[in-house]
Amino acid sequence: MFAEYTEKQLAFKDTITAFVESEIRPLNDAYDLTLPFTAADIRKIWQKMIPVFLNPKDGEAIIDMKDIQNASHSGEGLLGGLPIDTILLGIAIEEIARVNPSLMCSIMISLAPAGTILVSRNDEMKKKYLLPVLTGQKIGCAAITEPGFGSHSAGFRTTAVLKGDHWLVNGTKTWISNGDISELCVLICSCDEGTGEPYTAQLLVDRDVSPYRSRSLPHMGLKQFPAGELVFEQVKVPAGNKISGSKEKKGDGLKKTLQAFEISRSCMALCSVGIAQAAIDASVAYVKERRQFGKLLGEFQMIQEMLSDMATETEAARMLAYRALSLIQAGKRAEAAAAMAKQYATEMAVRVTSKAVQIHGKAGLSEDFPIERMFRDARMLTIPDGTTQMQKLILGRALTGLSAFS
Numbered sequence: 001m002f003a004e005y006t007e008k009q010l011a012f013k014d015t016i017t018a019f020v021e022s023e024i025r026p027l028n029d030a031y032d033l034t035l036p037f038t039a040a041d042i043r044k045i046w047q048k049m050i051p052v053f054l055n056p057k058d059g060e061a062i063i064d065m066k067d068i069q070n071a072s073h074s075g076e077g078l079l080g081g082l083p084i085d086t087i088l089l090g091i092a093i094e095e096i097a098r099v100n101p102s103l104m105c106s107i108m109i110s111l112a113p114a115g116t117i118l119v120s121r122n123d124e125m126k127k128k129y130l131l132p133v134l135t136g137q138k139i140g141c142a143a144i145t146e147p148g149f150g151s152h153s154a155g156f157r158t159t160a161v162l163k164g165d166h167w168l169v170n171g172t173k174t175w176i177s178n179g180d181i182s183e184l185c186v187l188i189c190s191c192d193e194g195t196g197e198p199y200t201a202q203l204l205v206d207r208d209v210s211p212y213r214s215r216s217l218p219h220m221g222l223k224q225f226p227a228g229e230l231v232f233e234q235v236k237v238p239a240g241n242k243i244s245g246s247k248e249k250k251g252d253g254l255k256k257t258l259q260a261f262e263i264s265r266s267c268m269a270l271c272s273v274g275i276a277q278a279a280i281d282a283s284v285a286y287v288k289e290r291r292q293f294g295k296l297l298g299e300f301q302m303i304q305e306m307l308s309d310m311a312t313e314t315e316a317a318r319m320l321a322y323r324a325l326s327l328i329q330a331g332k333r334a335e336a337a338a339a340m341a342k343q344y345a346t347e348m349a350v351r352v353t354s355k356a357v358q359i360h361g362k363a364g365l366s367e368d369f370p371i372e373r374m375f376r377d378a379r380m381l382t383i384p385d386g387t388t389q390m391q392k393l394i395l396g397r398a399l400t401g402l403s404a405f406s
């Protein structure tokens with residue numbers, strides 16, 4: 001059970017905090033916070049982060065690159081046998097999200113295909129794409145949602161029909177993180193090998209080889225985070241690019257997709273924790289400066305109560321998220337733990353940033369202060385990777401053994 005950071009984790013946290021303050025915070029002045037990152041922006045920033053994230057020397061890094069090409073997935077757990085430290089990953093996510101959650105989301109999504117490739121055991125794809133993804137040469141995305149299928153993600157309509165040496169792909173995916181700037185897409189679709197027995201699969205679509213169209217979708221918060229629609233119209237994808245799913249093991253592709261949510265939901269929870277922590281830090285600083293009725297705001301009991309609630313809820317969410325990541329690290333299933341963390345943390349961040357607005361008064365609503373941006377950013381996170389309601393239904397299913405959805 002996760003209770004406290006180990007010495008190694010604390011040392012990593014110090015390193016990442018110092019890095020974020022010296023290298024990431026200045027980017028908030030260098031970039032327009034209302035415009036989505038381009039692929040070139042993400043590549044450039046990722047180059048700075050590689051030495052901290054991927055350390056080939058001493059193994060104290062999120063991904064140990066020493067033998068990554070030969071690493072192979074084992075066991076039932078999501079990342080069993082792979083040299084990925086999920087707690088260090090969580091620490092990095094929380095720290096980066098504290099300063100720029102849009103950047104955090106974009107980098108994490110870009111790296112996501114690396115995990116999918118490693119888990120897939122497709123050696124050809126591993127050889128071809130693992131390093132380009134990890135080194136930022138290919139900006140990644142994962143496409144499940146379609147215009148008609150959001151929460152009911154398994155209902156998707158995108159198809160891939162095998163024609164000799166390639167799949168012919170048709171369909172539209174929407175609200176895909178990094179979609180418009182993506183260069184490599186993990187596409188969830190229905191594969192048909194001509195046997196009339198379609199099955200769910202994941203295809204790795206390299207945009208250079210298999211061009212697909214896209215457009216950017218503007219949104220309320222996380223303004224620098226590029227979300228987009230992808231259109232596949234008669235797109236040819238090499239037959240060997242299937243990374244999960246087969247007609248023999250029909251449920252395998254869907255199982256892999258759903259299992260990947262365990263880590264993405266835990267990460268989303270820590271992104272929310274990072275935003276909430278930033279709102280607390282800004283609020284504490286503000287109440288020690290702003291005076292009313294001849295007193296500092298921080299001296300008023302009702303202000304202290306709000307701060308105390310904000311800190312307690314943020315810490316509770318942090319513990320839930322690290323607990324889910326600890327289970328994944330231990331090679332155990334974390335579906336319920338990740339659902340609990342995701343729904344609590346994302347809703348918590350909305351409450352906490354809303355209280356931060358209240359504490360700041362009119363300054364909390366002003367675009368001259370960062371608080372309104374934190375509130376809009378937090379509001380974005382109760383929807384992706386399964387809405388709050390879907391997380392509650394997953395928990396309800398775990399508690400009762402009865403499914404409210406299929």
Ligand SMILES: Cc1cc2nc3c(=O)[nH]c(=O)nc-3n(C[C@H](O)[C@H](O)[C@H](O)COP(=O)(O)OP(=O)(O)OC[C@H]3O[C@@H](n4cnc5c(N)ncnc54)[C@H](O)[C@@H]3O)c2cc1C
Binds near residue numbers: 109174388
């Ligand atoms: C910032 C962001 C990033 C995203 N990134 C990606 C990505 O990278 N890849 C990707 O594939 N998708 C992505 N999405 C899409 C996301 O996964 C969907 O938006 C989400 O699954 C919900 O689908 P929907 O928006 O269509 O809502 P709907 O499914 O239409 O739901 C609308 C409302 O109805 C509720 N509802 C639905 N079904 C039930 C039910 N059975 N019981 C109770 N309530 C229900 C929902 O909780 C919600 O409140 C992203 C979305 C956002 C906001």
